[in-house]
Amino acid sequence: MARAELAETGWSAPRRVTRIMLTYAHVASPLVRLSHRRRRRRRHRCAMEDPLYKLEFLSLVSKIATEIENHLGINDRVLAEFVISLHEQAGSCAAFQQKLDAAGAEFSSAFVENLDRLITTLHPKHKQKKKQEQADPERERRAHMLPGLAIQDQAWSAPDYQDTPEEATAARRRLERMDAEDAARGLLVDGPRTPEAPPADAGWASRGSSARDAPDPQPVIDKVYDGRVSGIKDFGAFVTLDGVAGRPDGLVHISALSSTGGRIAHPSDVVRLHDLVKVRVVSVAGRRIGLSMRDVDQITGATLGGARRGRPTSLTGANMAPLGGEAAPPAHERRVKRMTSPERWEVKQLIASGVAKASDYPELLEDDFATPATRAAGDDRDEEFEIEVNEKEAPFLAGQTAASLELSPVRVVKAPDGSMNRAAQAGAALAKERRELRQQEVNEAADREKRDTTKGWLDPMAQQGDRAFAQDVRGNARGQRAQEQPAWKKHTFNKATTFGKITTLSMQEQRESLPIFKLRQPLVEAVRNNQVLVVVGDTGSGKTTQLTQYLAEEGFGDTGRIGCTQPRRVAAVSVAKRVAEEVGCRVGQEVGYTIRFEDVSSPATRIKYMTDGMLQRECLVDPDVKQYSVIMLDEAHERTIATDVLFGLLKKALQRRPDLKLIVTSATLDAEKFSRYFFGCPIFTIPGRAYPVEILYTKEPEPDYLDASLITVMQIHLSEPPGDILVFLTGQEEIDTSCEILYERMRALGPSVPELIILPVYSALPSEMQTRIFEPAPPGARKVVLATNIAETSITIDGIYYVVDPGFVKQNAYDPRLGMDSLVVTPVSQAQARQRSGRAGRTGPGKCYRLYTEAAFRNEMLPNPIPDIQRQNLASTILALKAMGINDLLHFDFMDPPPAQTMLTALEALYALSALDDEGLLTRLGRKMADFPMDPMMAKMLIASVDLGCSDEMLSIVAMLSIQNVFYRPKDKQAQADAKRAKFFQPEGDHLTLLTVYKGWAASRFSMPWCVDNFIQGRALRRAQDVRRQLVGIMDRYRHDIVSCGANYNRVRRAICSGYFRNAAKRDPMEGYRALAEGGGNVYLHPSSSLFQRPPEYVVYHEVVMTSKEYMREVTAIEPKWLVEVAPRFFRAADPTNISKRKRQEKIQPLFDRYAKDKDDWRLSKQQRIVRATQSQTF
Secondary structure (H helix, E strand, O other), X not given: OOHHHHHHOOOOHHHHHHHHHHHHHHHHHHHHHHHHHHHHHHHHHHHHHOHHHHHHHHHHHHHHHHHHHHHHOOOOHHHHHHHHHHHHHOOOHHHHHHHHHHOOOOOOHHHHHHHHHHHHHHOHHHHHXXXXXXXXHHHHHHHHHOHHHEOOOOOOOOOOOOOOHHHHHHHHHHHHHHHHHHHHHOOOOXXXXXXXXXXXXXXXXXXXXXXXXXXXXXXXXXXEEEEEEEEEEOOEEEEEEOOEOOOOEEEEEHHHOOOOOOOOOOHHHOOOOOOEEEEEEEEEEOOEEEEEOOOEOOOOOOEOOOOOOOOOOOOOOOOOOOOOOOOOOOHHHOOOOOOOHHHHHHHHHHHHXXXXXXXXXXXXXXXXXXXXXXXXXXXXXXXOOOEEEOOOOOHHHOOHHHHHOOOOOOOXXXXXXXXXXXXXXXXXXXXXXXXXXXXXXXXXXXXXXXXXXXXXXXXXXXXXXXXOOHHHHHHHHHHHHHHOOOHHHHHHOOOOOOOOOOOOOOHHHHHHOOHHHHHHHHHHHHHHHOOEEEEEOOOOOOHHHHHHHHHHHOOOOOOOEEEEEEOOHHHHHHHHHHHHHHHOOOEOOOEEEEEOOEEEOOOOOOEEEEEHHHHHHHHHHOOOOOXXXXXXXXXXXXXXXXXXXXXHHHHHHHHHOOOOEEEEEEOHHHHHHHHHHOOOOOEEEOOOOOOOEEEEEOOOOOOOHHHHHHHHHHHHHHHOOOOEEEEEOOOHHHHXXXXXXXXXXXHHHOOOOOOEEEEEEOOOOOHHHHHHHHOOOOOOOEEEEEEOOHHHHOOOOOOEEEEEEOOEEEEEEEEOOOOEEEEEEEEOOHHHHHHHHHHHHOOOXXXXXXXXXXXXXXXXXXXXXXXXXXXXXXXXXXXXXXXXXXXXXXXXXXXXXXXXXXXXHHHHHHHXXXXXXXXXXXXXXXXXXXXOOOOHHHHHHHHHHHHHOOHHHHHHHHHHHOOOOOEOOOHHHHHHHHHHHHOOOOOOEHHHHHHHHHXXXXXXXXXXXXXXXXXXXXXXXXXHHHHHHHHHHHHHHOOOOOOOOOOOHHHHHHHHHHHOHHHEEEEOOOOOEEEOOOOOOEEEEOOOOOOOOOOOOEEEEEEEEEOOOEEEEEEEEOOHHHHHHHOOOOEEEOOOOOOOHHHHHOOOOOOOOOOOOOOOOOOHHHHHHHHHHHHHHHO
């Protein structure tokens, strides 16, 4: 602007410039000079690191200086920098205007907006932010396509576990109302659960007319009394009168029990033992008292006179079990018992013959003229209740389930049609064939043993043990052979076997002999100088046990704990005990550990070992992990789900806590990836021995990799120089089979062949037996180690020169469509194959025999293994993230993001469990579920039991479910074990059977001889007791009430149904059960289940175990209406006027006709076609 133009505006340009400069100089000069110096140093460092950043910033300063010169007529670059600094301090344009006004710059709003636009557009900091936001367009496209996975994060806040007084009062009143209705309507449990009658209900007595006055000395005829059913006979029910002195018993004849007018087959159809009833005295003859319930209103106690009413009966659902949690309708609105089809036919024949009157059976007319519409309008509880899956999507996932199908899923197998995948699928069939062949040999050997079983039965003086059936003798023989230790195991593990390395070194000398000891000082300095450090070293170098001690001795544990995570519980416990022994303290003092359901630590603990899942749970209440100064993620290359989640959580915590140190120990194959993920941190390598390894491939694919592995082992043993052999197999069954075959082949070769020591390694093998693999082989002998993939990175065995790699591994895979996990055999990745071959180069130059072609290695193997987070169920993981306020799952910093379909399936499951609301945010129930270290379904079941008043029983059930199997069945005492087990069976199912076992053990004062007498594993019950104790502590910590429901097990069944409704199944007319969830197939009751002899209509199961069939484990009978009540988001009642979706899918199959030439000969269209063909041939 020209100076003449400025004069025309009426103000002096020099005066305004002077005022602004004076304000700038006097108001901001002290801070500005200091800030200038800091900015110059900061810009200098930035220029040294990124010259482009400095050029862009100088260009911005020049542009702002030009704008100020055009507006004010002064060119000052320092003033331009001052304006830019004010903009950086302000978060918005309005705040920028206020800061300029405070500095004395009377800029117009239009000019301030222009400066804000220029700085926001041209500042290199804002440019980098925009580039980062636009760096991943695929992620943004997925966020737009799947908004349910990109909900805005919430700030973390401490959870509120205490219910409001209104909520507590409402819950208490709800339970009291349920109990009062149960007591008033006589809805008690079925079967004798308690040895004595339950105490009288004071609330009930206060409502009776006779309870308010003094007891009558004698029963008064026509007076209504409160009573309790004390006995049930075929001819009626005995009732104890409460309002009469001495509480005498009276008889209610079967004809006076009900007012419905229908025939009563048995009094138990109307009343049950200990039911509370109202009766009228009709006759008194000495001590015989005649009572009637027919003309007494069971709710008010009023005499009905001509209006005939009766008391409501126990509800009977599809499973013929009482619904203890529901209120029964008045009996005049429903029939006492629905007549079966044979009974209906018989009654109609009696009416037709004139023996009976049609007016006495009004239910016949109701049944004959009933329609689906009238049944839907009426209250017909005996009618089949049809339910179906609610297909309505969650509001926050509307339309996204179908969209996720367009996204490419994570491929667990690179080439499904390749030779390796075909060999993996054939391996399961071959293993089954070997198993059946072995069983056949055992049966034939048992049949060859002849024994005269008739002598004991013919001798009248014979002892009971001498009398046995031939079938039992054969069964005992099979059991003895099954329990016999295999020959190879007897040869390998006998009384002369010594377990573990025997050493004479002291504890300090053992520590100094480890490879990491020589690198102690450089390693500690690297941790001190870097916030994040990746440590790579061979197994056995001492990383896990020594590094934490080095840091504690250097003072890192003075400001906080040193935490070390382990992927397995056994490793966390064993390592903590070893370190405590080296430190010289008790476990739980300076050195402690924490695993699920067990916390052995104290405030004095400085070194704490834990599973990675437990550290993730600690992040729920402390996102910044403030109690730790150093965290060490050990064995991070195993990439468990909890470890992957900890990567993202700790990466955020590191930015908020500069004092926090993170150490990641890894195998070689993932070190570079971890370094890139954690801000390009340095990698500290503990030098190890690495010799050249010769790689050998097969010319053709091997159809049976197990047989090829054993042949290769024999060839190496007979033709190669000395050196031990390591064979990688997929599981325990393959290893045991291979050990047996190798032993038989070596024994067939005779003593002229050098000895081959066969050593297995798998997780189920006792640890003392696993230590034998580390002992050197005797002179002149060779050892072969058959191991699972645990030998890839977790253990290092000295003396291995030869590695046999079939190329397969067994891993857990989750199918989001079916919602099930399954163990499948898949080809290994290229990185795993290199890791396996490297095992042969630890002691000297070795060889690796890969039992697959080189083309298969290049074309059929993935470059890296698929992490667990991309192939397992994520419901528990997402629930934990939601509890931390992390709702934007797509933008969470996963090292390897999980597939969208798996996350959507987990969100749908959490929404059905009511853990998420309609907006996808965590509900209060979901926050409570996140506090329990268990599956979300089990946590929901436990929390629901608190509301239903049965949490004491549910704690025992959850503890029993945490152990594998509580019963054992010796082969020689199978009949006795089955008889003992049957005594614990409950008609409701296996969950309550487990509860009965625990209660019986508690009643025996936790006696171990009681376990032996009942064929129950005492160690398993001890473990369940420990788990229950830990759960009680969690319930107390989060202020959940522990209450008992007594004998009302219907509440327990409702609680189980509320958590495991997704595992509901309906009895299939053809075979087994059909799962009610979408895509569910047929599942079966296991013969050991308490419901096997009496299969109910509807059940829920804990899990499915795949053996010869898909068997349900831990099954409980339920009512179909409960599914709609506890899971309205997942189930709904089917429309009775329309055929349900399930029935539409069912097909009518005709009976098998052995004479039919075609299976469709019974169809009318087929018969008409045959007739037309015959007529055409005739003419």
